Amino acid sequence: MRILLLTLIFLTTLVACERSVDFDLDKQEPKLVVEATIEARQAPLVFLSRSLDFFSEINPEILTGSFVRNAIVRISNGSRTHQLKEYSIPTPAGTIIYYSIDSSNLATAFPGVEGTSYRLEIEVDGKTYTATTTIPVHAKTVDSIWWRPSENNPDTNKVVLWARVTDPPGFGNYIRFFTSTNGGPFNPGFNSVFDDQIVDGSRYDIQVEKGINRNEEIDFETYSFFDKGDTVILKFTNIDKANYDFWRTMEYNYGSIGSPFGNPTKVLSNISGGALGYFGGYSVQFDTLVIPR
Structure with a gap:
């Protein structure tokens, strides 16, 4: 917990x-x-x-x-x-x-x-x-998620996770996200909360960073990436x-x-x-x- x-x-x-x-x-x-x-x-x-x-x-x-x-x-x-x-x-x-x-x-x-x-x-x-x-x-939703090779790490197993999100019209839709990797705990992103001041009423694609355990040392070179072979669960919440x-x-x-x-x-x-x-x-x-x- x-x-x-x-x-x-x-x-x-x-x-x-x-x-x-x-x-x-x-x-x-x-x-x-x-x-x-x-x-x-x-x-x-x-x-x-x-x-x-x-x-x-x-x-x-x-x-x-x-x-x-x-x-x-x-x-x-x-x-x-x-x-x-x-x-x-x-x-x-x-x-x-x-x-x-x-x-x-x-x-x-x-x-x-x-x-x-x-x-x-x-x-x-x-x-x-x-x-x-x-x-x-739950008005703000994730339509789909997918992965891409990491452009900054083309010769490694590192990949980035992407999500397509739909924001309903009208300001005031706030979200917080978490990820679980290979059955591990759900950890929040380094910056885990977002509002809809810029994306109100639109459908947009956004990179999803890997959640972090703030009690552990963070490697800022690789912390946001996933690895090939990972099973990832995205927990997307409205708050x-x-x-x-x-x-x-x-x-x-x-x-x-x-x-x-x-x-x-x-x-x-x-x-x-x-x-x-x-x-x-x-x-x-x-x-x-x-x-x-």
Whole structure:
């Protein structure tokens, strides 16, 4: 399972010709970090953790300890409200804690439905946090996917994936995409979200980058390519604007880390009460392509 670990304390060091300037970073109290999703035809999934200091060491004990336990988490679709249940999964990296449908109380449980809005309510340590999201009707679609040899790597097995996309008339269609290779996990693209400001109401072809695991080192020479012999599944989702704004600003900050020309950007959360993170709804389309050897 994917886990989003957000750290909002950044270290900046400025070096001048004559003297160095040192900054003493104020100690920040940990904040609640929320990664909550609900997909069409799927159960809601909520991860709660505490933010870590920029210089914190990460090990299985600290990772496990960052998860929030014994929270009260409710989700509503406007007609029913369901209290989610806490679950745990032991992994080599530590125990993962998450909240999802309570199988002992299915009378109030529900999956995600396109065109429906949802309200999330979280109670932790006497504080209440709320958020809303919508699963859009899946109006922006992928018509077909195919591959081409990589023009930049003509003598290798590297290939590029292409998709033909239809955008309906009217602005406000936002998407996020993921890819799975050879049965692996669905990873988002380096830049995974797009709006329709330029392509509104059109059918267009676009290159689809291979999804990345942001916890691993990225080889920027080859990260976006697939290989001959790969089986690729494209997960193409429609999202609302708040979901788009969170990932747009989050990915901009991620891409700017370490860049002397990058400007810090506030990550736009849709969680009230001072928490970090997001609650996002997804309508989903899957397409599969087998690339011959």
